[in-house]
Structures are given as structure tokens and as C-alpha cells.
Amino acid sequence: MTSLKQLSEREERLTGGHRLCAGCGASIIVRQILLATDYPVAVSCATGCLEVSTTLYPYTAWKTPFIHNAFENSAVTISGAEAMFRAQKRIGNIPEDAKVKFIAFGGDGGTYDIGIQSLSGAMERGHDMLYVCYNNEAYMNTGIQRSSATPRGAATTTSPAGTVIPGKKEYPKDLTEVMAGHHLPYVAQASPGYYNDLIKKVEKAMEIEGPKFLNTISPCPRGWRHPANAAIKVGKLAVDCCFWPLYEVIDDDYELTGQSKKIADGKRDKIPVADYLKTQGRFKHLFAPKNEELLENIQKEVDKRWERLIKLSQL
């Protein structure tokens, strides 16, 4: 793996001066991913925080070719560019050994929800591309509305913690598993809190030809209601409580990685989910006595998914 020192010497391909919020997980994720590779890259991005904040005309924060098409089509848009790249190689307009890595970014809205069809299609067609979801677990760009990635109990503007309903009623969709069901050469889950694990995964993905999917949890100070300096810490806690396990699926073979592997091996403690939830204002109401049972149920669901993942990793 590239050392931290080496990473610090690489050129930033997402420059500073963009308008993302202080402490936003998305820009940290994108910078880490782009630093993790030396290959030239072409990027697409779904409509969302990342796109609006990095490309406010006449400025752009991208030192790579970049395309934003619409909300639901980041995956297919870059797949079209990748198809053109292959076609231009075939007819000799681009040298056969030329390398461009195609990366699509999308938030959980553009990935789990409105963009899932485009993502599924692009992955099934086998384009040589990496799709990265920066999952901040709600529609943050439009003002913190719930998505299918929003955790149960989280308060959002369309699933507020009311006097009758305590936040979002449903557990989040497990999109990483949905993508694993596409039997891709590479599927992984990562957190910017564990940057070394994230970098390793990107390095690995870049050497694998074909469709790759990387789901990263993306702490959002505004939507999650935590301090702007806490994104990395919160990103770690999500992993430490096994709400967001670090793992990869290479050709259908599950492997826990980094901190999650250490937890599974008994080398690190699995902390209670409550320790993660209490760092964020969106879960504040869960700690009222009347929501005790809900809190227990959330712990049970996390345990259930975690146990299942351990079993899959032992196959």
C-alpha cells in the first residue's frame, strides 16, 4: 500500500475552494480515492451535494475530466464514455495501451434510490468502471430528506422524530449486498474513518478489469447533527459498532477487512450501537426512555446483519 507520506506528495485532483460544508465526508472520500491511484481518471457525478458544491460555474474543483449529466444516471453516463474509449482504441484513434480509469460518484439518493436502475444496468453490462457511493444516508442536498439508505430511527425532514413516530420507520436497504448479487469482480464497503482500508480497496479495484462497486459511509455534519470536526471519528464508530462493516467481495468471495476483520477475530471490541448513535443529533430522541425498545431492536438488526456477514466471510 502507498504510504501516508507518498499520498501526501501526490497531486490533489479535487482542489480546495469547493463549497462543500466544513467536515463533509464526501470531499474527504473523493480526495482519498483520487489520491489512491496514479492512473488518469475521468469522473461522472450524480446531481447532489458533491456535484453542486464542486462545479459552481464558472469554477470547477476538478482537475480530472468531469461530467455531471443528471441525478439518476451517473453510472450510465460514465459507461457511455467508457464505451467511447474502447471504440476509439479499436479504430486506432487512441493507443491500445492507453489507460483511463472511469469513476462514477453518487450519493445515496443517486445510488440507492433514483439511480439504482442505471447503476444495475451499467454493472450488468460489464463496463470497466468503478462506481463509488458516498452514502450520507439521506437527501442532504435538498435538505435532509429520508432515503432508502437512512437508518431506522434517524430523524430527517421527511421522517422527523415526532410525538407519535420516532424518526424513520424502516431499516436501510443493504445496497452493497444488492451489488454483490450482481456477481461483480469487485464489491466493497469502506469508511473514510479508516483511510488505509479505503485506499487499499481503491488500489485493488483499479487493478481489476470490469465493473466495480464501492460503498462508502459519508458522515454529514449538517444532516447527522455532529460537530464539523467529528466526521472521521463518527466514520470510525460506524465501523466499530458493526453498523457499517468493512468488507470486500471479490468474485463472490466475502472477506472482512481492516477493523471489521479485527473485531470478527476478537482482536478489537465490538462497541454497542448506542455509542455510535449518541454521537449524532439525528438519533437524540432514541435515548428517551419511551424509545428504549426501538434502540434494542436497532442493536438486534445490526447484530443480525453482522452475524450474517461473518457467516458469508467463512464460506
Add this chain to the structure above:
Amino acid sequence: MGKTLALAGNFAAAYASKQINPQVVAAYPITPQTTMMEKFSEYVANGEVDTELVCVESEHSAMSACVGAAAAGGRVITSTAANGLALMFEVVYIASSLRLPITMCVMNRALSGPINIHGDHSDAMGVRDSGWIQIFNENPQEVYDTMFQACKIGEHKDVRLPVMVNLDGFITSHKIERVDTLDDKQVTDYIGPFETMYSLIDTDNPVTYGPLDLFDYYFEHKRQQVEAMKHALPVAKSVMRDYSKQFDRDYDIMEDYYLDDADYAIVTMSSTAGTTKFVVDKLRAEGKKVGLLKLRLFRPFPAEEVREKLAGLKQIAVLDRSDSFGAFGGPLFTEVRNALYELDERPGVVDYVFGLGGRDINAEQITSVYERLMSATERLAGDVNYLGVRGE
């Protein structure tokens, strides 16, 4: 010259696409477009083209893939119809605003609901304000030739806009007619190599496509798009005329048929122009001063040219193969009538909406329209009528 072939409209479009040999084709099947894509898939499977065929999971993705591919730089073709075009609506606007010359065949079909698979123009008219150049074609020969003209017009440096090549669903898409083709070299020489601008895969010269563009710049960008559309008109004219000269054809942005000395005319588009010509022949044989104006280029709308062609006529009927609910007449009628406003002596203009959902239009019906024009004792006053529908 190439071979003379018997081709349905869809196969003419597919054959022309094969000769264009685009770098990327991305499409999703929909009736009555399917046979074009099936035929093109055969060319790909048999190694007759160098094209990367992207079989997407929806029309929204078809146009999205076209945008990504065209931004990367190269020729891109797609095709669709009706609901497919409606599904890609959002990205149709994005393609033109990014100034990407993509060619899209639309086998014009009625929009749902109720669902109907047959021909009318409601799909293309639904995107008439989307910033695409729109050309309507009468028969498979026109479809074939227009495919090459579309490359030339859309890729012109003063234009750089996507082009929609329209043909009537089933009526033209599936009717087999004689098509005089060009040979492959003629096509390659005519269209020339694609000139890439601002490639998304040129990583040494990175560009940002599709930034957030607010009230401080958006308006200027839209204004530039207007300018590109304005340029498209003279470019389309010269491309169609040059093409005709080069390959012994007779194309222009519109076709007038016995219009010079006519008093009464029908204005229409696509396959119905063929039926109308038959009626004009018959009435001319009876000494009636009737004519036809067939528009090929609908966007940009050639208002000045339409006005010149129709000046001096007594009565005009516009045949619209789609309606515009709540508007004063169909889309073609409103454009034509608007274009005539500047005339000191304006002809009477009436609208006939016809053929919705593939309802057949026949010579008797078209004859009845001419008869009404000829028998009117006063200038007709812009009424909107429905031709060939029960209860009228």
C-alpha cells in the same frame, strides 16, 4: 453510386447507420423502432461495424449513455419512439445544452395513454422545444439520405447540436420501398472524420461538463443555444442542397409541390405528404390550382421561408399529426400561422388534426380538405378541425 435496395424505413436507417459506422450506439427497444436496432445488432455481431453497442436497460439510460459517449468525442447514434422518448425527456434537453451532436431516429408513435403503438407525431412534438434539430421524412429514401445530412448539420462547428431524424411509425418504419444507396466510400468521404471538441477522455486537458449554472450565467448559456439553433437553419439548407448536388438528389429544408401558381395549399409533414401529392396530381388534372408544402425541417422552424412560399395563396390547410391540448391548434398550425402574420395580405389558414394513434388518412379525406379550401367564399378564419375521427 451504391446498390438499389428494397428497404423498410427502419432498415434504411440501420443501413445508413452501418455506413456511418458510429463509435457508439446506445439504445433500448420499443415498437416500432425495434427492427432498426435488431438489424444494427446484426451488423455488430457480424463485425460489419466498429461500433461499441451499449444495450442499456431503459431509454433514459440510452440517452444518458449517448451523452457520456458524445462528451468523450465520437459519432453516436440512438433511436426510440413514443414513451421511450418521453422517458428520456430530461436527458434530451441535457444533450442539446451540452452541445453534443448525437443522431437519434424517432419512429414517430402516439404517446400513452391510452397505450397505442402506431404512428403520430405527439412524441417528437413533445420535445420540439428541447433544442434538437428536427427533420421529418416522407419515405425510406429520405430517411436514408437524411441520416448522413444529420451528421453534417449537427457536427458543423457553428451548430454542434443533436439531430432527430423522424419517420412515421409503421407507415414509414415498416413499409418497404426502393432506396438508392451510396457506396460505403461515398458515405465515408461525405461525412468525413468526426471532429472532437472538449473530450471527456482527454485526461491531459480536463474539462468539466454539466456544472451548476445559476441565475448569473444560465441565461447567457441558453442564449448561446438559441444562436446555435439559428445557425442550424442556413447550415441545414446548404448541407441538404450540397448533398443533393453531390448525389443527384433533390433535398431542401422543405419541398413545394405545384405551389408556384397555386391558390390553395396543404402544409404537412412526413408520409402524409406522399398521399397529398397523389391528391394534388388528381386535382391538378382537373385544372384545380392546388399545391402542397411539405416541411422537412421543423426545428429550427424556417418561418421566413415558409412565409415566402405561402405568400399569395388564398387558403391554406395545415395537417397536424398531433394535437396540443388547450392550445389554439396543433403545433404545425401554430408555427405556420404565426409565420404568416407579417404578410400584408394573409391567406386564410385552418388546421386539421388527423391520424392520431395511427388512424389512417386517405385521399378522399385530403380531397375533402382541398374542396373546402376551394369552395370557401371568404377568407377562412383559423378554425381547428379533426379529420377522420368519429362524431365530427
